[in-house]
Amino acid sequence: MRFVDRTAAGRRLAEEVERMDLVDPVVLGLPRGGIPVAYEVARALAAPLDVIAVRKLGVPYQPELGFGAIGEEGVRIMNDDVVRAARVGARERAAVEEDARAALELRLRRYRGDRPPVGLRGRTAVIVDDGIATGSTASAACRVARARGAARVVLAVPLAPSQALAWLRQEADDVVCLSSPEYFGSVGQWYVDFAQTGDDEVAALLARGAMPEDGGTVRTSAASGMGTGTGTSRGPGRGTGTGPGTGTGLGTGTGMADPEVVVSAGPARLPGNLVLPDGTPGIVVFAHGSGSSRHSPRNQAVATALNRAGLGTLLFDLLTPDEAMNRTNVFDIGLLAERLTLTTQWLLREHPLPVCYFGASTGAAAALMSAAEPHMDIAAVVSRGGRPDLAAGRLAEVRAPTLLIVGGADTEVLRLNRQAADRLRCEYGVAVVPGATHLFEEPGALEAVAELAAEWFAGHLFPYGAALGPHPGRER
Known part of the structure; x- marks a missing residue:
């Protein structure tokens, strides 16, 4: 089962949740992607909408891979298997959690504004997300709801893998799931439109869905004996903002076709999405980080911005589903670099255009190792929050102009990038996005990444464009 977008998924999910005839429900969306889904469920139940504050704990230097999650009321969930596999020590776990709690509090203030949290004591908490991958975040959300006094906890999601559902049925009183594919992959692959949900959209939906605890017009579920209303208002669409080259930013806007392809990388057959704007001067091939996939909302947002700047893009999965289940493969930079090289060779056979990474x-380490191969002719490389130090032995062999983009608040990774830059012998630049953390989740941070990347690629693909990029060896 595939869903058009989060709004459509929310409406289908709401139909199932309505049948439960819940008493005094409060709908709690997991930010950010769960909020548009939760908004539709709250509308259908005529229930108040709030955010449930949970944050993933990411492995140091590879935060896309979570080793646990935290939430309000001091709740903490740990995945011991990942902790052992990634060798995350107690001191590192404590440091990650401290940063995560500070970010969690900031996110709550940004989303709720001056509104207090909706009271849960004695009520039914309906926790909603756009999908579940491992279940750690959803599990933490269930425990947070109980810690805040919920009498009953219902978890409602459009899709989840069966093994995660089995675990979560021990955490929630009821679980509603529309689809549980046998070969799950990632959440994003089951949506036609899985564009990143922005903070402004989250705040707007929460403001529209929140209802005062005292005074005003308070609606409750049909089980309370009060009318439910029939409003037809829709959540706000994604804004277009501003972005490199075209002024359309990172919202979905009118978007471009995103045709699916099957990449032949040696014996492996890998799913991908290839976009080729008319007259494009080259194709940017994306290499995602550990624990991610071609459906990474951050990479998809950057790819959309590059498409609007006239550049082609290929997002693909570096590993087959079976390979991805072996955590050793996820961290095997040599294997990932080889897979990227084979994919590039396939792409050049299909579309003989200049290739960027x-x-x-x-x-990013895989991209630099591939670009260092003597037979590879890569036009330019951009690293976002990358680990170029993991390719340290090959950095001096990289010939492609390379831009390292790092968040100013991502201090350890910034240090590693500066050290790696000293090893490069090609044209390079180090661009620091002020105040940004590793995942560039801060307002405007990802837009800055897209603009820097578009400038760098354009400067090495379009005629007379070299003046657009940073000067060789310069940090800005």
Whole structure:
């Protein structure tokens, strides 16, 4: 079962939840992607909408891979298997949690504004997300709801893998799930439109869905004996903002076709999405980080901005589903680099255009190792929050002009990038996005990444464009 977008998924999910005839429900959306889904469920139940504050704990230097999650009321969930596999020590776990709690509190203030949280004591908490991958975040959300006094906890999601559902049925009183594919992959692959949900959209939906605890017009579920209303208002669409080259920003806007392809990378057959705007001067191949996939909302947002700037993009999965289940493969930079090289060779056979690389986290190391191969002729490389240090032995062999983009608040990774830059012998730049953390979740941070990347790629693909990029060896 595939869903058009989060709004459509929310409406289908609401139909199932309505049948439960819940008493005094409060709908709690997991930010950010769960909020548009939760908004539709809250509308259908005529229930108040609030955010449930949970934050993933990411492995240091590879935060896309979560080793646990935290929430309000001091709740903490740990995945011992990931902790052992990634060798995350107690001191590192404590440091990650401290940063995560500070970010969690900031996110709550941003989303709720001056509104207090909706009271849960004695009520039914309906926790909603756009999908579940591992279940750690959803599990933490269930425990947070209980810690805040919920009498009953219902978890409602459009899709989830069966193994995660089995675990979560021990955390929630009821679980509603529309689809549980046998070969799950990632949440994003089951949506036609899985564009990133922005903070402004989250705040707007929460403001529209929140209802005062005292005074005003308070609606309750039909089980309370009060009318439910029939409003037809829709949540706000994604704004277009501003972005490189075209002024359309990172929202979905009118978007471009995103045809699916099957990449032949040696014996492996890998799913991908290839976009080729008319007259494009080259194709940017994305290499995602560990724990991610071609459906990464951050990479998709950057790819959309590059498309609007006239550049082609290829997002693909570096590993087959079976390979991805082996955590050793996820961290095997040599294997990922080889897979990227084979994919590039396939792409050049299909579309003989200049190729650039955009690498994130560990994917950046794979991109640099591939670009260092003597037979590879890569036009330019951009790293977003990357780990170029993991390709330290090959950095001096990289010939492609390379831009390392790092968040100013991502201090350890910034240090590693500066050290790696000293090893490069090609044209390079280090661009620091002020105040941004590793995932560039802060307002405007991802837009800055897209603009920097578009400038760098354009400067090495379009005629007379070299003046657009940073000067060789310069940090800005």
